[in-house]
Amino acid sequence: MVGLTVAPSTFTILQTEDDHTAPAANDVKIRVLQLDPLFHADPGDSVRWTHSLLQRDACATALNGLNPDFLEIAFQSTPSWSLCGADRRQFAHSRCPHPIAGDTDPDTTSVQGWDSQKILFKAGQVRTYVLLHNPTGTPFPQQSLMLDDLN
Amino acid sequence: MRGQQQRSFVRIVNAAPDAGTIDVTINGNKILTAMAYGTGSNYLPKDPEPTSV
Numbered sequence: 001m002v003g004l005t006v007a008p009s010t011f012t013i014l015q016t017e018d019d020h021t022a023p024a025a026n027d028v029k030i031r032v033l034q035l036d037p038l039f040h041a042d043p044g045d046s047v048r049w050t051h052s053l054l055q056r057d058a059c060a061t062a063l064n065g066l067n068p069d070f071l072e073i074a075f076q077s078t079p080s081w082s083l084c085g086a087d088r089r090q091f092a093h094s095r096c097p098h099p100i101a102g103d104t105d106p107d108t109t110s111v112q113g114w115d116s117q118k119i120l121f122k123a124g125q126v127r128t129y130v131l132l133h134n135p136t137g138t139p140f141p142q143q144s145l146m147l148d149d150l151n
Numbered sequence: 152m153r154g155q156q157q158r159s160f161v162r163i164v165n166a167a168p169d170a171g172t173i174d175v176t177i178n179g180n181k182i183l184t185a186m187a188y189g190t191g192s193n194y195l196p197k198d199p200e201p202t203s204v
Contacts, residue, residue, distance in 0.1 A: 013204060014166075035164075035166040130164060130166065130191070132166055132168070132188075132189050133168050134168070134189075135168060143189055145164065145189055145190070145191055147162070147164070147191050
């Protein structure tokens with residue numbers, strides 16, 4: 001069988017720069033790269049999504065007063081870095097039921113999905129959490145990839 | 152040090168769910184083969200020069 005000759009198309013590669021400067025002692029530096037184009041396309045959805053990196057192993061349905069670590073990260077946006085303490089943590093994806101501009105009240109933030117990864121972060125690490133689409137994922141059509149940037 | 156050229160490092164993530172596995176070529180050299188969706192490469196050293204991916 002002769003291979004097909006396909007004219008290459010052009011596309012723009014999303015480029016982000018890493019930061020390899022170590023965080024302060026006992027801290028971990030992390031960012032979220034949102035690469036799921038459908039993440040904000042839930043039924044009738046105009047709500048706001050947040051991402052939290054929590055110190056827990058058990059799933060919960062609310063953030064219970066904790067402030068989200070990453071607010072409303074847009075698809076393919078350039079992520080900023082956040083610091084958290086070294087510990088065993090798990091990502092929770094949340095939505096605020098009342099999408100009011102400026103409303104960051106964590107008490108009204110319900111957890112919609114937990115990442116199944118439970119990650120033991122060590123002090124001095126730098127990490128990039130990549131959120132990807134997974135059309136066959138249930139009940140949450142996402143998957144994630146953790147990139148080791150430093151240490 | 153004279154003559155020492157600083158190198159860059161690049162890392163590639165396949166975040167295209169409809170693309171299947173991909174090969175990645177930089178400046179005509181295939182550097183990654185059959186890279187699956189949802190995976191990322193290690194850091195790859197790269198000379199600082201105009202680059203086509």
